[in-house]
Amino acid sequence: MPNSSRFAKWRRSEAFRGLALASPPFLYALTMLAAPLAAVVLFSFWTQDYLTLDRTPTWNNYKTAWTEAIYQALMLRSLKVSALVTAATVILSFPIAYYVSFRVSPRRKTLWIFLITIPFWTSYLMRIFLWKVILGYNGVVNGSLMGLGLIEEPLTFILYNQNAVILTLSHAWAPFAILPIFVALERIDRSLLEASEDLGDGPVRRFFRVTLPLAMPGVLAAAVIVFIPTIGDYVTPRLVGGPNGLLIANMIELQFKKANNAPLGAALAISAMLIVTIISIIFLWLNRRYIRSRA
Amino acid sequence: MIRINCVSKRFGDIRALDEVSAEIHESEFFSLLGPSGCGKTTLLRMIAGFDEPSEGEIFIDGKSMDGVPPNRRPTNMVFQSYAIFPHLNVAENVAYGLHARKGTRVEIRRQVAETLDMVGLAGFEDRQPHALSGGQKQRVALARALILKPKVLLLDEPLSALDRQLREQMQTELRHLQRAVGITFVFVTHDQEEALTMSDRIAVIFEGKVAQLDSPLELYRRPVTKRVGEFIGVMNFLGARLLAEESGGYEVEVEGLGRVKVPKRQAPGGVSGSRLTAGIRPEMLTLEFDDAEIPGRRANGKVVDTQYLGDMTYYEIALEGIGKPLTLSMRNTADRPILEPGTAAKVRWGPDSVLLLN
Ligand SMILES: Nc1ncnc2c1ncn2[C@@H]1O[C@H](COP(=O)(O)OP(=O)(O)OP(=O)(O)O)[C@@H](O)[C@H]1O
Ligand SMILES: [Mg+2]
Numbered sequence: 001m002p003n004s005s006r007f008a009k010w011r012r013s014e015a016f017r018g019l020a021l022a023s024p025p026f027l028y029a030l031t032m033l034a035a036p037l038a039a040v041v042l043f044s045f046w047t048q049d050y051l052t053l054d055r056t057p058t059w060n061n062y063k064t065a066w067t068e069a070i071y072q073a074l075m076l077r078s079l080k081v082s083a084l085v086t087a088a089t090v091i092l093s094f095p096i097a098y099y100v101s102f103r104v105s106p107r108r109k110t111l112w113i114f115l116i117t118i119p120f121w122t123s124y125l126m127r128i129f130l131w132k133v134i135l136g137y138n139g140v141v142n143g144s145l146m147g148l149g150l151i152e153e154p155l156t157f158i159l160y161n162q163n164a165v166i167l168t169l170s171h172a173w174a175p176f177a178i179l180p181i182f183v184a185l186e187r188i189d190r191s192l193l194e195a196s197e198d199l200g201d202g203p204v205r206r207f208f209r210v211t212l213p214l215a216m217p218g219v220l221a222a223a224v225i226v227f228i229p230t231i232g233d234y235v236t237p238r239l240v241g242g243p244n245g246l247l248i249a250n251m252i253e254l255q256f257k258k259a260n261n262a263p264l265g266a267a268l269a270i271s272a273m274l275i276v277t278i279i280s281i282i283f284l285w286l287n288r289r290y291i292r293s294r295a
Numbered sequence: 296m297i298r299i300n301c302v303s304k305r306f307g308d309i310r311a312l313d314e315v316s317a318e319i320h321e322s323e324f325f326s327l328l329g330p331s332g333c334g335k336t337t338l339l340r341m342i343a344g345f346d347e348p349s350e351g352e353i354f355i356d357g358k359s360m361d362g363v364p365p366n367r368r369p370t371n372m373v374f375q376s377y378a379i380f381p382h383l384n385v386a387e388n389v390a391y392g393l394h395a396r397k398g399t400r401v402e403i404r405r406q407v408a409e410t411l412d413m414v415g416l417a418g419f420e421d422r423q424p425h426a427l428s429g430g431q432k433q434r435v436a437l438a439r440a441l442i443l444k445p446k447v448l449l450l451d452e453p454l455s456a457l458d459r460q461l462r463e464q465m466q467t468e469l470r471h472l473q474r475a476v477g478i479t480f481v482f483v484t485h486d487q488e489e490a491l492t493m494s495d496r497i498a499v500i501f502e503g504k505v506a507q508l509d510s511p512l513e514l515y516r517r518p519v520t521k522r523v524g525e526f527i528g529v530m531n532f533l534g535a536r537l538l539a540e541e542s543g544g545y546e547v548e549v550e551g552l553g554r555v556k557v558p559k560r561q562a563p564g565g566v567s568g569s570r571l572t573a574g575i576r577p578e579m580l581t582l583e584f585d586d587a588e589i590p591g592r593r594a595n596g597k598v599v600d601t602q603y604l605g606d607m608t609y610y611e612i613a614l615e616g617i618g619k620p621l622t623l624s625m626r627n628t629a630d631r632p633i634l635e636p637g638t639a640a641k642v643r644w645g646p647d648s649v650l651l652l653n
Contacts, residue, residue, distance in 0.1 A: 194345055195378035197365045199392035199439065209394075213382045290382070 044266035053263075061267030071251065071268060078248040079275070081162055081169075081237075082230040088170040089226045090219055093177035097218075098211075100178075101185035113182065117175050124172065128239050131168045135159040135240070160242025168236050173229070177222035184218025185211075213290075220287040224280050231276050248272055296321045296479050297342060297447060302351035304337050304503075311337040313503040314351070319447075319481060324473050326482045326490040329500035330526070335483045336375075338500075339449050342481060344368045356446060370447040371440035375455065377432045379424045385411070385435055386420035392443045410442040413472070430461045437472075447479045454489065466493055487527045491515060499523050515576075519564035521652050524574045531580075531621045535573040535651065537566065545651060549573045551617035552594060555649050562651035572652040577609065577624035579648035583641040584631055591643045596621075598638045608633055612640055 010016055044061055047054040065071050100112045119127065134140045135158045142154035158164060188211065196206040212219075234249035241247070248268065255265030297319040304312040312334045319325045327335045340346045342353060344365035353360045355369060371392070380388050389407045398406070411417055414434040419427075427435065433453055440448055453469075454462045470493050473480045484490050490497050491511040498508045507514060507523050518524035521532060539546040544558040545566060552573075583593065599620045600611035608627055611620040623642065625631065634640060 189376065189378065191374050191376050191378040192380060194365070195372070195374060195380070196391070197345075198343060198370075198372045199443065200366045200394070200396075202364075202366055205394075209391075210380065 040266045040269055043263050044270050046263045048261045048263050061263045062271065064264060065267045065271050071248075074246070074248045074251050075272065075275070077162075078231055078272070081165055081245075081247060082227055084162075084166050085169040085173070085230045086223050086227045088166055089173045089177045090181075090222050092170060093174050093222060094181055094215075094219070096174070097178045097181035097185055101182055113179070116178055119171075120175060125235070125239075127172060128168055128236055131164070131171070132159065132240060135164055135167070159240060160245065162241065162245050164240040164242075165237050165245045165247075168240050169230055169233065172236070173226045176225045180221040180225065181215060181218040184215045184221075188214045216290045217287050220283050220290070224283045224287075227283075228276055228280060231272055296323070296356065297481070298354040299338070299342075300352045300354065302338070302341065302348045302353060304334070304341065304346065305349045310503055312341075312348075315500075315503070315505050316351075317498055317505060317508055319479060320496075322477045322479055324470065324480045324482065324493060324495045326484060326494040326497045327500060328484055328487060328490040328497050328527075331485055333500045334503040335485070335500060336451055339372070339451055339481060339483050342447070343370050343372045343449050369445055370449055371443055371445040372449040373433075373436045373440055373451065373453045375451040375453065377436040377453075379427070379432050379435055379439075381424050383424070384420070385416070385422045385424070385427070388424065388435055389438045389442055391439060406442055407438075410438045413441070413475075414438045415468070429456050430465065433457065433465070437469075441472075441476065441478070444476075445478060447481060448473075450480060450482045452483050452485070454484070455486070462489075469493065491527070499526065501526075513563075517561070517563040517650060518574070518652075521572055521574065524650070524652065529577050529622055531575045531577070532652075533573045533575070533617060533621075535571040537569040537571055540566070544646075547571065547573065547649075547651065549649065551614040551621070552592070552644065552649075555592070555644075556646050557649050557651055558646055561647060561649060564653055566651055567653055574650040574652050575621070575644070575648055577622045579644065580612075580621065580623045581643045582610065582612075582623060582625055582634070583643055589643070591645045593641055593643050596640050596642055598634045598636050598640050601634060601636055603627075603633060610634065610640070612642055614642065 045057040045059075047056070047058060047060065096116070100109060100116075104112050132139070136142070137154045137156070137159070139159070141158060142151070145151045146154065192210055192214070193206060196210045201209060231247075232249050234247065234253050237245045237247045237250055241250075249272075252265045252268045252272070255261045255268065259265075297317075299315055299317045299319075302312060302315045303310070315334075315338060327338060329335050337346065341348055342355075342360075344360065344363060344367075347362075360368060380391065383391065386404075386407050389410060390403050393403050393406065407420065408417070411419055414437050416431060416434050416438065419431070419435075424432065424435070433456075436453070450469075454465050457465060466489060469480075469482075482490075482493065491514075494511055496508065496510055497514055499506045499514065501522060507519050509517075514523070515527055518527060518530075521530075524530040524532075533552065534550045536548045537545060538548055538554070541556075544556055545562065546554065546556055549555050555573075581591075594614050596612045596614040598610055599613050602609040606627060608625050610623045610625070612623050613620045621642070627633070
């Protein structure tokens with residue numbers, strides 16, 4: 001009896017209503033995310049035998065994924081490129097976020113943030129092709145440099161290699177990095193900066209002793225936001241990466257499609273996910289430490 | 296120590312400060328007192344170097360501060376919000392400014408401990424800022440500034456966020472501290488009582504202008520304008536007419552009180568024209584409880600309202616010939632009765648009770 005009355009009470013409570021309201025979209029998101037993920041996990045333990053699937057569970061796909069030189073190399077390259085993209089994006093985004101937060105007058109800030117997101121209105125592919133036009137053999141950069149007489153022949157190291165991948169992705173992800181850093185900078189109490197100055201710090205010292213440490217949660221959040229999707233990107237490397245710019249995601253795509261080895265593709269995908277998860281957890285843990293010391 | 300030379304500050308069309316001049320002496324507890332928005336913070340920030348004057352100049356220790364950034368000024372500030380660095384613990388906060396100076400780790404730790412001890416926070420070194428109360432944060436802010444031994448310590452309403460009891464305790468502590476370290480304090484407050492109890496001298500600021508700069512006693516006893524008198528404590532104002540100017544003072548006709556001879560020192564703002572205002576503090580009037588033969592002039596009136604405060608009683612007394620009743624205060628003693636509203640009362644005053652204002 002007390003149980004049922006407690007249930008009735010719970011049904012009328014705020015928590016229940018909140019849960020009832022949130023659960024349909026939550027369930028939707030869960031099925032849309034969990035179902036494919038479960039399928040990939042299952043696949044990764046099966047074996048492709050030409051046109052039939054052998055469904056006896058096996059670790060063989062993982063063994064291949066983690067031991068064969070090509071996959072190791074691709075995974076390392078992916079991690080390296082993602083790390084570089086993350087670093088480049090954060091380092092390029094910080095000054096922009098800083099400028100908007102500290103130099104732009106408060107009335108204009110919204111407008112600036114709005115302008116920064118404009119590149120997002122154009123399609124992702126469109127932006128990649130634009131970079132091809134800019135960096136290509138007969139592209140804008142080479143054209144102008146040759147026109148100015150600075151170089152004799154078109155530069156070839158700027159397209160169809162890892163540099164181009166890093167450049168294109170950094171540009172693509174910049175707004176995602178600028179926003180969290182901007183928010184973190186906005187949250188810094190300006191009197192802290194004045195206090196630092198008052199206590200004897202010049203602008204550079206003040207930046208490293210107050211501004212940067214306090215913006216760190218935003219920087220780490222930006223890093224996670226950029227790092228996670230970069231590992232999974234296969235369109236950019238294929239379009240601007242050239243043969244040496246291909247990444248693990250391209251290999252996963254290859255296994256699922258042309259190579260017709262979905263189980264190996266699945267094992268590679270799950271492996272990549274695991275690595276990304278571990279790295280993200282480290283970042284989030286760092287972030288928590290910063291936030292806790294501020295709370 | 297600090298010379299403020301005809302300083303004005305404009306923010307667009309707003310004139311936050313208007314030709315302010317003042318001299319602040321060495322080792323002085325100097326207060327800037329005024330209502331909200333009068334420009335106190337603006338002046339303090341210009342002394343600290345966060346803002347530059349639109350006109351005029353500020354000298355500290357004889358040197359012009361024109362274009363000198365805050366980190367090169369011999370001043371330190373205690374911010375109204377305390378501005379404790381949230382990512383550093385108490386010891387790191389206090390030692391923040393020592394970074395730029397020479398000193399070994401051990402030496403710095405010793406100084407931090409000493410300064411924390413001075414502000415009553417001994418042993419708080421490892422606390423995180425979020426685990427501090429308002430009063431403790433305020434002390435950390437104080438320690439952080441004092442450890443640098445500045446020539447001038449600037450404090451922007453440091454006590455306004457504290458509850459009454461803590462505020463009164465901190466007032467005394469701050470005053471003792473200031474005497475002990477001998478640093479010049481420039482203290483911003485909008486609380487006149489706080490300014491009176493703590494300061495050596497006070498600059499009263501109204502709408503960006505210094506209305507009066509004086510010791511607490513002079514400011515209270517002899518405000519130069521009606522507005523200053525009203526702002527600092529309670530004051531009765533009565534219409535007055537100048538009858539004659541004599542060598543020793545003025546002969547005036549005050550409504551309700553009749554003819555009064557006022558000595559010259561009781562007209563600090565000077566006298567111009569014949570229409571004047573007489574200002575009288577509540578405690579400068581006395582109620583007669585017996586028919587003692589004490590010199591002074593008297594008038595008969597009636598108690599309109601009685602406000603009993605424990606140690607004091609405030610009366611509203613209606614006198615013949617004045618519209619608004621006079622406020623009068625009496626210290627309560629063992630043999631004095633508290634008069635009920637409606638009772639007849641005899642009011643006595645002397646020549647020094649009355650202040651002449653233009
Ligand atoms: N940065 C600014 N831009 C524009 N106007 C300002 C600025 N700072 C101050 N003012 C204006 O200058 C005047 C004085 O401000 P100030 O902060 O010095 O007042 P205050 O005496 O410290 O008041 P309070 O007791 O409320 O702190 C106010 O009218 C304020 O609106
Ligand atoms: Mg202020």
